[in-house]
Amino acid sequence: MSTINYTIERPAEDQMDEAVRPTELEAVRPLPRISVHAFCESEAMLRTMERCGQDRRMSKASLRISSASIAAAANMFASAPTPNLLILETSTEPHGIMEELAPLAEVCDPSTKVVIVGRYNDIPLYRDLIRNGISEYMVGPVGMAEVLNAMAAIFVDPDAEPLGRTVAFIGAKGGCGSSTIAHNCAFDISNLFQTEVILADLDLPYGTANIDFDQDPPQGISEAIYAPDRLDEVFLDRLLTKCSDHLSLLAAPSMLDRAYDLERGSFQPIIEVLQRSAPVSVLDVPHAWSEWTRTLLSEVDELIITATPDLANLRNAKNMLDALKKLRPNDKPPHLVLNQVGMPKRPEISPNDFCEPLGIEPVAIIPFDAQLFGTAANSGRMIAEMDRKSPTAETFSQLAHIVTGRATIKKPKKAGLGKMLGLLGRK
Structure with missing residues (x-):
């Protein structure tokens, strides 16, 4: 399992793989000082999270990225506190996702928010995950703007005064x-x-x-x-x-x-x-x-x-x-x-x-x-x-x-x- 740490903003070293229209991000407010750990199974998700870490809206957030599965996340947090937000990618079929999440649920702090990125557009699965405390379920592949919007929806108060x-x-x-x-x-x-x-x-x-x-x-x-x-x-x-x-x-x-x-x-x-x-x-x-x-x-x-x-x-x-x-x-x-x-x-x-x-x-x-x-x-x-x-x-x-x-x-x-x-x- 490989892990990348991001703290504060850092310049991008490579050209972006995908074009992101600035207008897609203009409405995204900066994230507060939160800790985020992403577990990515695919190279595409890994690159998306790396680009999130380079964005100015995450300058206050602390981001870690691991090329690992949900099972690896459960093993890691069995002996370490979970961050404010977990982003988990899975290729498991809908009927097996809840079972895959069970070991992680046993070691996850009650205050930790969880976002799942799956491969199946399944409405019953979405409802089941939300009912069981998952903050968001997104169908992959996801872009950087989608991930930042999902994080902002969880941690930025929609009733807060707009930032100047x-x-x-x-x-x-x-x-x-x-x-x-x-x-x-x-x-x-x-x-x-x-x-x-x-x-x-x-x-x-x-x-x-x-x-x-x-x-x-x-x-x-x-x-x-x-x-x-x-x-x-x-x-x-x-x-x-x-x-x-x-x-x-x-x-x-x-x-x-x-x-x-x-x-x-x-x-x-x-x-x-x-x-x-x-x-x-x-x-x-x-x-x-x-x-x-x-x-x-x-x-x-x-x-x-x-x-x-x-x-x-x-x-x-x-x-x-x-x-x-x-x-x-x-x-x-x-x-x-x-x-x-x-x-x-x-x-x-x-x-x-x-x-x-x-x-x-x-x-x-x-x-x-x-x-x-x-x-x-x-x-x-x-x-x-x-x-x-x-x-x-x-x-x-x-x-x-x-x-x-x-x-x-x-x-x-x-x-x-x-x-x-x-x-x-x-x-």
């Missing part, structure tokens, strides 16, 4: 304007949809959200990071700064009085509280690649990479997309925003040539406009506040729709990108 959506913005290179786009997008989401939004500035030493919104909060995200035992919705509310009717800011200290050497899970408690506190949380992630950024980017709902059209940004964006595909094997690719396009006298890569090697289309192309962005930054205002009818404000509005799932992604058109882009073809 987490949207992370990160730059392919320093200075590409990711923070500015994150702040404007957060402002537009709160204004356009009249929904509560929390903007969290995760760049502790150099964050600019407080400047961009003309705020000087006495406390913010560092108090939450360094006091995780106090962190709850009430404590978070004390740390938030109101920026508008529906937008609150969790500001970075933006001070260099200490070294911010953060651990892998430093932001996890904060993200969990944010999800319970607001329908949308916008995370302004600094341009870095560390254990905590990798963990954070692997677990958020939506990812937006901002890049400017030069070679270094292209290389970095390609590397990030490749890495994130391994970290998030069952999610759609991150969105790409091309920023500062059409800067005078700067040689740059055309949007088409930039995106071709990446294999994705940009969801927004934002022209270089030093006057508009500079004035907004220096006055502590957003683009929509400066000129709501400008093409750039319109682009931010479209981006707000896309990242919240309220609009389909369309290829950016030249007409909506401002006069700067219209001039590119004539240079």
Whole structure:
């Protein structure tokens, strides 16, 4: 009998054997901290469970996978406690399954949930299993989405408040304007949809959200990071700064009085509280690649990479997309925003040539406009506040729709990108 252990998320090493549509998993909520042990008889089931272990929705769960039968499970747990969930694959015919389960039932803890994956679509068998305490019976072969949905149905309270959506913005290179786009997008989401939004500035030493919104909060995200035992919705509310009717800011200290050497899970408690506190949380992630950024980017709902059209940004964006595909094997690719396009006298890569090697289309192309962005930054205002009818404000509005799932992604058109882009073809 061979056993594989999974703890927290880990990147997939191989390509997926089957295509999983991200839409099949969008409704699956993250599983709580539970222990799961799967006993697989077939290679297909073994691969399915391995892929479950690589999914971000199981980042808190501890998963063990054994290539073994139900009888082996009974032998194992005769001298060891059973986990929160057992997933058992069997090829036994319907009339023999209850007999096969009998030895395991004698050693199984009363609180342990059991999911059976069989080969027969038999309604009397299903009713018999449910009547005898089995949580779910599925007819194999099963896909990853089916297994995750079954686990979520058992352990996630259907009456619980829905979790808020987490949207992370990160730059392919320093200075590409990711923070500015994150702040404007957060402002537009709160204004356009009249929904509560929390903007969290995760760049502790150099964050600019407080400047961009003309705020000087006495406390913010560092108090939450360094006091995780106090962190709850009430404590978070004390740390938030109101920026508008529906937008609150969790500001970075933006001070260099200490070294911010953060651990892998430093932001996890904060993200969990944010999800319970607001329908949308916008995370302004600094341009870095560390254990905590990798963990954070692997677990958020939506990812937006901002890049400017030069070679270094292209290389970095390609590397990030490749890495994130391994970290998030069952999610759609991150969105790409091309920023500062059409800067005078700067040689740059055309949007088409930039995106071709990446294999994705940009969801927004934002022209270089030093006057508009500079004035907004220096006055502590957003683009929509400066000129709501400008093409750039319109682009931010479209981006707000896309990242919240309220609009389909369309290829950016030249007409909506401002006069700067219209001039590119004539240079």
